[in-house]
Amino acid sequence: MCGGAGGQALGLEMAGFSHAAVIEIDDWACKTLELNRGQNGPHGPWPIIHADVHDVDATAWEGQVDLFAGGVPCPPFSIAGQQLGADDERDLFPRALEMIRQIQPNAVMLENVKGLGQRRFDDYRKAIVAELQAMGYDVFWEILQAADYGVPQLRPRFILVAVKSQYAPYFVWPEKLSARVSVGQALHHLMSANGWPGAKAWAQGADGVAPTLVGGSKKHGGPDVGPTRAREAWKKFGIRGSSIAEESPSENFPVDDPDTLPRLTVRMGGVIQGFPESWTWAGGKTAQWRQVGNAFPPPVARAVGQSIANALRMKDLPENTLASTPLEAVLKN
Incomplete structure (x- = not known):
């Protein structure tokens, strides 16, 4: 049920x-x-x-x-x-x-x-x-x-x-x-999928276990990692949590710029939850992220x-x- x-x-x-x-x-x-x-x-x-x-x-x-x-x-x-x-x-x-x-x-x-x-x-x-x-x-x-x-x-x-x-x-x-799986271990290949040169260094820095993902309810919560405290926690992993990206960072995405951090995609969120990468998520970004975060x-x-x-x-x-x-x-x- x-x-x-x-x-x-x-x-x-x-x-x-x-x-x-x-x-x-x-x-x-x-x-x-x-x-x-x-x-x-x-x-x-x-x-x-x-x-x-x-x-x-x-x-x-x-x-x-x-x-x-x-x-x-x-x-x-x-x-x-x-x-x-x-x-x-x-x-x-x-x-x-x-x-x-x-x-x-x-x-x-x-x-x-x-x-x-x-x-x-x-x-x-x-x-x-x-x-x-x-x-x-x-x-x-x-x-x-x-x-x-x-x-x-x-x-x-x-x-x-x-x-x-x-x-x-x-x-x-x-x-x-x-042993535990780190964020960097789980997401390195997805962060580097579009040729971002900073993916390896990012993965080495994201060497811990992530905070709990949240998806919000039908009344509250959008496509982001959660409230201010959650965003600050994700920032320590080199992730900007104010929104969810459409795709992995490109080859032109900045490297070593603390003001321009990569964002998670819906697929990355699914992997953080333990789903296979091949799992397809239906709906717009908010609906997809709500399913990911509540899984x-x-x-x-x-x-x-x-x-x-x-x-x-x-x-x-x-x-x-x-x-x-x-x-x-x-x-x-």
């Missing part, structure tokens, strides 16, 4: 899952899904459903699904918003729980902004856990940093995983990678998806590996 531009779905596919449905309401995000994974898409078709999740009859998949996954809207819990939680009309956790109850999958994966992990939402999380437990699931949650799984930006995300009780002893969170990084979905798949296969845990602690135990402590 809430498939967006396909980041979570793509990562779960990489983890070995095939999709029974990819549901999304936004017109441009659906167009992006169609361009990449429609019947004529270059990467093979997904069963894309362009609809409001409230209008989808979930009973069609009852007892036929291993994993129910989704990126429920983040405004109810975002620090950038009013943090209304359950009082926000955009809160789709109740609908997700309703669909889970109808479908009865073996596992659930829901992601949101890290704000949902805050103390002020303890009661809300406990209510979600209680409902899932009543359905026969053991529940786990964690705040994962995308940078720990090969994504060249921080992007902390709240991840909730629930598995039927018989699979719970086999679930562990994915291990962090031993869930595919490498993170892949890592968590592999852990879920291992649990469903009841794969024995490696020696000296501690099983994850169910969410209710964490809350009790």
Whole structure:
């Protein structure tokens, strides 16, 4: 549910899952899904459903699904918003729980902004856990940093995983990678694509993990890296964040000029999010950037998806590996 531009779905596919449905309401995000994974898409078709999740009859998949996954809207819990939680009309956790109850999958994966992990939402999380437990699931949650799984930006995300009780002893969170990917490593070839002579030096200077990309909402935010603080952070990576470029810097673009810095393109933003370069983004620049900035990084979905798949296969845990602690135990402590 809430498939967006396909980041979570793509990562779960990489983890070995095939999709029974990819549901999304936004017109441009659906167009992006169609361009990449429609019947004529270059990467093979997904069963894309362009609809409001409230209008989808979930009973069609009852007892036929291993994993129910989704990126429920983040405004109810975002620090950038009013943090209304359950009082926000955009809160789709109740609908997700309703669909889970109808479908009865073996596992659930829901992601949101890290704000949902805050103390002020303890009661809300406990209510979600209680409902899932009543359905026969053991529940786990964690705040994962995308940078720990090969994504060249921080992007902390709240991840909730629930598995039927018989699979719970086999679930562990994915291990962090031993090294992080820097912005320079990820984007050097794109920065140099049009012959910019300063690309190599730029990449050497951009040797850290990027700040979290933001895309804004339909009401707020345009094609830029975000507010003043975010722009200042990107400036340290040699990026001008006031707008998004149409293409990579040309061979005539200045070198070593602090007042004339290169800008990110939509494709570069997609790579920062962990999408393949070949992913096509639909819409005008604002619509494209909104999809990029609001996406869930595919490498993170892949890592968590592999852990879920291992649990469903009841794969024995490696020696000296501690099983994850169910969410209710964490809350009790």
